[in-house]
Amino acid sequence: MPDRATPNKDAYELILEAIDSHIYRPGDRLVESELADRFGVSRTPVREALQRLETQSLLTRDGRSLIVASLDHNQISELYTVRAELEGLAARLAASHATPEEVQVLQEMLAADRALVNDPEALARANRRFHKQIHLASHNRFLVQQLDLVYRSMALLATTSIAAEGRGPDTLDEHESIVAAITAGDGDAANAALRDHLSRAYVTRLKLDAARVEAGS
Incomplete structure (x- = not known):
């Protein structure tokens, strides 16, 4: 249909x-x-x-x-490097510029996403919404535009790291640290928490890719 x-x-x-x-x-x-x-x-x-x-x-x-198109190993590395820099900045700016209502939305998203921990596909969609909300809370239109371009390229990744066993609960715990820092207005902590979150996701993706290569060899 x-x-x-x-x-x-x-x-x-x-x-x-x-x-x-x-x-x-x-x-x-x-x-x-x-x-x-x-x-x-x-x-x-x-x-x-x-x-x-x-x-x-x-x-x-x-x-x-x-x-x-697909992304090779080096392109994925480059993508995560740029993503960490831009999203870390977005989190830092959100800690300074997010309205009380935007902070409340992030908190409510986090609470609602706990119910999706056993549904990787739904959690992956929720993850994108969560990150997009942080981008918007930065209140920097040029940064949001650049992050939109980055996320277009993220669509070329064959799988989501959230699908890895145990990654769902860890992802939500990391989101909680990011939201706590933004709520507290601590830009340095928000930047660090988001960059740590992406670093852990990248490690998971590298392990998934290595396992897929090994299975195909």
Whole structure:
């Protein structure tokens, strides 16, 4: 059954969301006619969206076909390095600039996410919402824009580190430390807590990738 486009979403946003939610994974081939049928739009905006995504390196060529790009070991390392710097800054700014209402939302997200600890896919979606809320609480539009670009590339990772055994509860404990620092208005602690959180997630991802390589050898 096609996923009909909504008036507020164009073909680019629909395809990007499908990649982000892993409906289309790295290595999957994207066919213009199939996408048009799936989203209930004409082929022209789909073609334009595919060209835009290729320009942004989210899609790559495999012969004449366009496939969802994948990230190699060095690219993942570079991505996490940039992400840690930008998200650490966002947490630091959020500690200074978040409104009481924004802090309350973060606290409520944290409490609600505890119920998702045994559902890795739902927790992964909640994790993205949580991080996005911190970005917005920084009240720096240019930083938010750069983090949006980083998160587009994060969609090219084949799996989420939250799926690793035991990672869900650890993730929420780390989120709690971040929220506590933001609530206290301690920018240094918020920066450190978020960077530590991403460092632990990166270590988990490296272990997952190593296990996948070993299984395929």
